[in-house]
Amino acid sequence: MAIKNTFMRNFYIISILVACTLLPLAGTSQHYPHYTMFMFNKLIYNPAYAGSKNLTTVNAFGRKQWAGFEGAPNSVNVSIHGMVGSYMKPFRKVALGLSLNAEKIGVTKSTNIMTYYAYKIKTGKNSVLSLGLQAGVAIYNIDYNALNPYQQNDPELMSNVNNAPLPNFGAGAYYTGKNYYASFAIPNLLQNSYNNKSENPNVLQSKQIRTYFLSGGYVIPVSRTIKIEPQVLARYAANSTYSLPFNADMNMSVFFYERYMIGATYRTDKSLEGMVYVQLTTNLYMGYSYDYTMSALRGYNKGTHELTVGYDFLRDRNKYINPRFIKLF
Numbered sequence: 001m002a003i004k005n006t007f008m009r010n011f012y013i014i015s016i017l018v019a020c021t022l023l024p025l026a027g028t029s030q031h032y033p034h035y036t037m038f039m040f041n042k043l044i045y046n047p048a049y050a051g052s053k054n055l056t057t058v059n060a061f062g063r064k065q066w067a068g069f070e071g072a073p074n075s076v077n078v079s080i081h082g083m084v085g086s087y088m089k090p091f092r093k094v095a096l097g098l099s100l101n102a103e104k105i106g107v108t109k110s111t112n113i114m115t116y117y118a119y120k121i122k123t124g125k126n127s128v129l130s131l132g133l134q135a136g137v138a139i140y141n142i143d144y145n146a147l148n149p150y151q152q153n154d155p156e157l158m159s160n161v162n163n164a165p166l167p168n169f170g171a172g173a174y175y176t177g178k179n180y181y182a183s184f185a186i187p188n189l190l191q192n193s194y195n196n197k198s199e200n201p202n203v204l205q206s207k208q209i210r211t212y213f214l215s216g217g218y219v220i221p222v223s224r225t226i227k228i229e230p231q232v233l234a235r236y237a238a239n240s241t242y243s244l245p246f247n248a249d250m251n252m253s254v255f256f257y258e259r260y261m262i263g264a265t266y267r268t269d270k271s272l273e274g275m276v277y278v279q280l281t282t283n284l285y286m287g288y289s290y291d292y293t294m295s296a297l298r299g300y301n302k303g304t305h306e307l308t309v310g311y312d313f314l315r316d317r318n319k320y321i322n323p324r325f326i327k328l329f
Contacts, residue, residue, distance in 0.1 A: 033063075035063055035077065035306060036063075036249075036306050037061070037275055037287055037306060038215070038233045039217070039231060039251065039253070040277065040287060040308060040310070041079075042174075042183065043081055043097055044077060044079065044101065044187075045185055045187060045215070046132060046173075046183050046184075046187070047133055047134035048172040049183070050082075050095040050097040050118040050130075051082055051092070051094075051096075051118055051130075052095075054083055056313040057082060057312045058310065058311050060077070060078045061077040061307070062306065062308075063076075063077075063305070064305045064306075065304045066302075066304060067301055067303055068301050073104070073105045074103065075103035076101070076102045077102075079097060079099035081096065081097030081099075084096055093120050095119075095120070097116030097118075098115055098116070099113075100113050107143045108140070108141065110141060110166075115135055116133070116134045117134070118130050118131065119131050119132075123175075126178035127178070128175070129173065129174075130176075131171075132172045134169060134170045135167075135168070135170075137167045137168070139163050139165060140161055140164045140166050141161055141163060141164070142161040144160055168189065168192065168208075170188055172184060172186070179220075179221075180329070181329040182216040184213070184214050184215075185213045186210065186211070186213075187211065187213070191207045191210055193207050209238060209239050209243075210239060211236070211237040213235050217229050217230065218231070225256060225257050226254065227255045227258070228252065228255070229252075229253045229255065229329070231251050232249065232250050233249045234248040246268070248267070249268075250265065250268075251264070252264055252265075259279040261276065261277040261278075262276050262277075263277070270293070271294055273289055273290065275288065275290075283312050284309075284310070284312075285310045285312075287307070287308045288305075288306065290304065291305075291306070
């Protein structure tokens, strides 16, 4: 008899490992993270991506932004997601996921712990619509004592934030066809105040900003062994009093034998990114990216480095005798 809920067993095991390994880092992330290799980390932007590989997968990302620049962002992301139910079924509808993102920027630290649920609807022979929900909490910290301000008694720098819980939830949709995908999500619907417990009435009540993500890509076969995929990730963030400039990553990736990838990205905030990605074995894959800043910060940092490692749990290798190694979308 086929073993049901294979994902659930792996989910519990990895969840415990993630918690035991990374919870000591609690308090090390900014509100909403950004990763150059977004095409391999879609879960962090859209809960509907959960289970998209039709197996259980674990990913770890590390990002060191603007190396050599004091107080620059550093982040770590670990996630697990996959389908629920027997792997023998040709189509499974429900997927679950879990992620932890830890980031430090200057004197701010936080950790986001998020859970994911996705429900998939087969809309055609090669098309699937996935609808997703996510819910979790960020533990946020600000240590103004670490600053050396010119104005020592500035009231806005006299109220630290210590382990403030910021619950949040979001939703998204992820649609795939034979050679393309389209994605839209609002992963943080709530706009919590970072320092709403401050006893100082003169402190500005800063809030989280709701972020909207829109992305898509199209795979173009060049030959039996080469495929190219242009794709874009666009983001817009705004609340009732403030909005950030529209920002987008425009990427072009080339895949060889669906095991090797090289890519380049132009980000509209004036940076260029290059990346490589390799499927080392049927289960294991690794990627690296480097960001080159073209803004005024160029002379003050040594670029941004990002590394990812992933592992897929294959229950029945016979089922994957001719596997698609790198999932193009």
